[in-house]
Amino acid sequence: MLMLPEIIVVLTAGVVLCLDLFLTERSRVILAPVTLLGLALGFAALLVTPQTGDLLGGRFGMDPIAWWFKVIFLIAGFVTVILSMDLLDGRAAHRMRGIGFRGEYYTILLSTIVGMMFLISARETITLYVSLETATIPLFVLTAWRRDHVQSGEAGLKYVIIGALASAFILYGLSILYGLTGQTSIVGMSAKLADVPRPAFWLAAAMLMTGVGFKLTIVPFHMWAADVYEGAPAPVTAYLSVASKAAGLAFMFQVFYRIFGSELAGWTPLIAAFAAVTMSLGNLVAIVQDNIKRFMAFSAISQAGYLILGFLGPADNGVPAMLFYMLVYILSNLAVFACIVWYSNETGRERIEEYRGLSLTNPIMALGMMIALFSLAGIPPLSGFVGKFFLFSIAAKAGYNWLVAVAAVNSTISLFYYLRIVRQMYIEPIYEGAGTLPVRYTVAATVGLLSLAVALMGVIPYFYETIHAQTITWLASLIG
Amino acid sequence: MTEFLAQHTPTLTHWLYLSTLLFSIGLYGLLTRRNAVGILMAVELMLNSAALNFVVFNRFCAPATVDGQIMAIFVIAAAAAEVVVGMAIFVALYRYRGTVDVNAMDTMKD
Structure with a gap:
């Protein structure tokens, strides 16, 4: 019962792959609805799944943190399927060459989603x-999906090499931890870590931090992100920027809170330094970007910098604040990417100045994109502001006032470059002869719902309070 | 000869020297090779050094269980999956670029 959402998603992957075999090319349009149905069923199963408990002798565990992460992964997957289907079904006005193979695409997407869901529930090094x-290898394939496109293949090459390097570091770190403790279960490892030799412990910690840094695009391990995000097909970029980052955070939670739990206090200066460098570099480089997907890559890097501020404080403040910010971040980012994917589908344009005049041709889409961009920049009363407020206050409580100053300056810088897009959409002259671009109802509903959620989650305290209350009860059982 | 070998079995430290050496060679290869396939082989070395670590630690630190050996098997399987995906991407790229030299992979720089 606890594993029901994962089982449903895996079964959907199998069903989609088998259906693909028996369908004719024209009737393969039903594959996307089948995938969506599977994800919706998985989500429904998640809603009725008990929030605590474990399976398989404690190797698979469920708690409120894992529950919220699974919500995040399923939402990200669901929206990504909606964004992909116009492109894959050939409904886009601007056809991309070398994209197709719908059954395989959805199967691979579903398998990375299920990998991420298992990642946050893993209570054992082997499972972890x-x-x-399982979560990362399919992403390499998705990145290189456009077979006859130079940049997509190049992005795939870079991603596969960097991804394999990151997992080599993580694996070596885990092997040292195994050697030090003689355990593979995370609880057993964490219990024995207090009296292991320090140099070896720090070596393992540094290796794990390096690997996680690659996944979460923390400077100086960020350099792959820009090229991979730019080269990948736009819906895959959307998925990479939200789900892959959430998976990185999930892995960081596993490592920091479950394995290194008691040692976290000694890490804070290092994390503060990483956060400061990450947000500054991401923001400064984003200013000069031209391609919107590359621009969003640097924006995502700077968001990772804000995100890890939550590790500075005690877990009972940090965990809910980071979870809430992650939820807000994926909703805002997906809304922005829904507009990017739609605009690139309709016109083939991906440069920032090519967004000029969008507010005159498609005012609703422009409004949705503006709300989401303002939320990413952290303008009150949108939810991005609330999320950042919680994270900054954790840093301030931990005594890192200089870091809060750096973060505030960075928020201002980020407002400047997010406004660059808004300026193109609202102030710059329209393309000559440009008419209203058609918007399919699925895309319109996605953008509408996401931007509405982004606006409301900041005003209605229900979400943050629920996350806070649920994670507190779990953390109390872990600490006390 | 057998007596000599029986008296000089490698200890944990020796195995750790070996795995660290493998990891370092892999990292060096990753940074210096220009052919993407060579880089993938270097990454394989790094993954295998970690797998070696698991087996060795299992033998010397927790001989009552087999967790480390199981982990090594999974590492081999995951590494194989990684190589399959990597090689597929490289082959697709080679078909229209005619090269998998990583120095030529700069079409997206500004």
Whole structure:
């Protein structure tokens, strides 16, 4: 019962792959609805799944943190399927060459989603490693999906090399931890870590931090992100920027809170330094970007910098704040990417100045994109502001006032470059002869619902309070 | 000869030297090779050094269980999956670029 959402998603992957075999090319349009149905069923199963408990002798565990992460992964997957289907079904006005193979695409997408869901529930090093690989290896394939496109293949090459390097570091770190403790279960490892030799412990911690840094695009391990995001097909970029980042955070939670739990206090100066460098570099480089997907890559890097501020404080403040910010971030980012994918489908344009005049041709889409961009920049009363407020206050409580100053300056810088897009949409002259671009109802509903959620989650305290209350009860059982 | 070998079995430290050496060679290869396939082989070395670590630690630190050996098997399987995906991407790329030299992979720089 606890594993029901994962089982449903895996079964959907199998069903989609088998259906693909028996369908004719024209009737393959039903594959996307089948995938969506599977994800919706998985979500429904998640709603009725008990929020605590474990399976398989404690190797698979469920708690409110894992529950919220699974919500995040399923939402990200669901929206990605909606964004992909116009492109894959050939309904886009601007056809991309070398994209197709719908059944395989959805199967691979579903398998990375299920890998991420297992990742946050893993309570065992072996499960943790295998689910991490299940989550990342399909992403390499998705990145290189456009077979005859130079940049897509190049992005795939870079991603596969960097991804394999990151997992090598993670694996070596885990092997040292195994050697130090003689345990593969996370609880057993964490219990024995207090009296292991320090140099070896720090070596393992540094290796794990390096690997996680690659996944979460923390400077100086970020350099792959820009090229991979730019080269990948736009819906895959959307998925990479939200789900892959959420999976990185999930892995960081596993490592920091479950394995290194008691040692976290000694890490804070290092994390503060990483956060400061990450947000500054991401923001400064984003200013000069031209391609919107590359621009969103640097924006995502700077968001990762804000995100890890939550590790500075005690877990009972940090965990809910980071979860809430992650939820807000994926909703805002997906809304932005829904507009990017739609605009690129309709016109083939991906440069920032090519967004000029969008507010005159498609005012609703422009409004949705503006709300989401403002939320990413952290303008009150949108939810991005609330999320950042919680994270900054954790840093301030931990005594890192200089870091809060850096973060505030960075928020201002980020407002400047997010406004660059808004300016193109609202102030710059329209393309000559440009008419209203058609918007399919699925895309319109996605953008509408996401931007509405982004606007409301900041005003209605229900979400944050629920996350806070649920994670507190779990953390109390872990600490006390 | 057998007596000599029986008296000089490698200890944990020796195995760790070996795995660290493998990891370092892999990292060096990753940074210096220009052919993407060579880079993938270097990454394989790094993954295998970690797998070696698991087996060795299992033998010397927790001989009552087999967790480390199981982990090594999974590492081999995951590494194989990684190589399959990597090689597929490289082959697709080679078909229209005619090269998998990583120095030529700069079409997206500004």
